[in-house]
């Protein structure tokens with residue numbers, strides 16, 4: 001329940017509370033690489049960790065981590081990666097140019113400043129990268145280690161960009177399926193430019209995401225994120241075609257919710273871990289973290305579909321339930 005309570009407002013402050021409690025303690029403390037030389041002390045409500053780790057190259061490293069997540073003022077996770085988020089946003093806008101002006105303006109519609117949304121996914125992924133990039137190689141000459149670290153970070157930023165493009169593509173298609181007229185406080189793309197352009201803009205975003213994915217030259221990551229697109233389609237189809245019996249089943253609801261929402265963030269978190277060269281076990285922990293976060297996010301989104309107002313949500317309320325009712329009447 002604490003998990004849900006942290007998220008319930010679906011506001012920056014709610015997410016801030018949730019992320020600061022949940023994200024920071026996890027990756028290092030649960031790592032299978034821990035050698036047991038750990039201490040935990042509490043000084044005036046602050047914690048100090050001292051871990052011994054072995055990285056994937058077998059080098060022992062000592063990490064001293066001073067955490068303030070028990071202090072009165074939690075860190076703001078969004079501000080921790082604010083500069084990088086702007087970088088990612090600028091690169092996304094540059095990736096969406098097209099020789100056809102109408103396609104370009106449709107594709108960049110939700111990437112324009114002010115309508116980029118909460119940017120939860122890129123924020124979580126960049127913070128996950130910070131938590132998992134703990135490899136400290138033997139000192140290398142001429143700053144080679146710094147260069148490798150910067151290259152890794154750029155590749156992980158690319159995962160954040162790909163994830164955001166897949167996410168927005170799925171929203172463009174979802175709004176067509178849901179006949180939505182608003183999204184993020186403005187007219188939905190299907191409402192403003194029509195269903196056909198909205199569907200094609202979604203396809204365009206997916207194709208640009210594929211090109212970016214291929215540039216990473218990592219077949220495991222390519223396969224992981226390609227499967228996410230299959231999951232999104234599976235989840236949406238499960239939702240559209242569910243029988244009245246399935247609509248009363250919690251298992252069906254959770255399975256559909258995993259495919260529709262949690263799969264994207266869980267597999268992207270795993271991709272961040274894989275690029276960092278983490279073990280399978282750590283990659284699975286990153287996956288589980290993303291899965292829990294994604295499920296919680298959609299549970300709250302579904303509750304707000306009943307309890308929120310169109311003004312507070314920036315999109316139509318009751319649209320999903322109306323659609324299910326309409327489908328069940330067909």
Ligand code: FPP
Pocket residue numbers: 166169170171173174177178202206229232233236260261301315320
């Ligand atoms: C929002 O759900 C929609 C999703 C989380 C996924 C939609 C997926 C598809 C339409 C499949 C096609 C996928 C791609 C990548 C093209 P919601 O309607 O519950 O949320 P909302 O209230 O924000 O509309």
Ligand code: MG
Pocket residue numbers: 174175178180319320
């Ligand atoms: Mg919808």
